[in-house]
Amino acid sequence: xxxxxxxxxxxxxxxxxxxxxxxxxxxxxxxxxxxxxxxxxxxxxxxxxxxxxxxxxxxxxxxxxxxxxxxxxxxxxxxxxxxxxxxxxxxxxxxxxxxxxxxxxxxxxxxxxxxxxxxxxxxxxxxxxxxxxxxxxxxxxxxxxxxxxxxxxxxxxxx
Numbered sequence: 083x084x085x086x087x088x089x090x091x092x093x094x095x096x097x098x099x100x101x102x103x104x105x106x107x108x109x110x111x112x113x114x115x116x117x118x119x120x121x122x123x124x125x126x127x128x129x130x131x132x133x134x135x136x137x138x139x140x141x142x143x144x145x146x147x148x149x150x151x152x153x154x155x156x157x158x159x160x161x162x163x164x165x166x167x168x169x170x171x172x173x174x175x176x177x178x179x180x181x182x183x184x185x186x187x188x189x190x191x192x193x194x195x196x197x198x199x200x201x202x203x204x205x206x207x208x209x210x211x212x213x214x215x216x217x218x219x220x221x222x223x224x225x226x227x228x229x230x231x232x233x234x235x236x237x238x239x240x241x
């Protein structure tokens with residue numbers, strides 16, 4: 083499978099025949115999948131470090147936004163699993179993530195971020211205080227984040 087190609091016969095949001103997650107796209111930095119039959123997108127960070135150069139980093143963030151393309155974010159709940167990604171809080175990273183944060187996260191009905199440590203949780207909670215987004219929560223457990231996204235999906239479906 084070439085980078086950016088999903089499994090044969092699967093377009094964005096389509097389930098695989100075996101009932102597994104439908105992979106939307108893969109890059110060196112992330113894998114994006116949708117839970118079958120659910121309005122939940124899993125955005126899993128890889129262990130590949132982001133570039134240190136701010137211009138290159140900005141290109142990566144632009145690419146992640148483009149990666150989601152016409153995905154109907156306003157109807158989806160995002161679970162962002164950052165546990166594999168190397169942590170960063172340098173000035174260049176902070177500037178670039180701040181620039182793209184609201185356009186990326188703000189479009190989803192809810193965002194649930196999974197980190198591997200309390201320090202990571204504190205960092206994403208600080209980002210949230212600086213730039214609030216709809217229904218945001220940080221977790222250290224993927225299953226708890228998915229459960230929270232499912233609750234948010236049920237609640238948003240209520241009349």
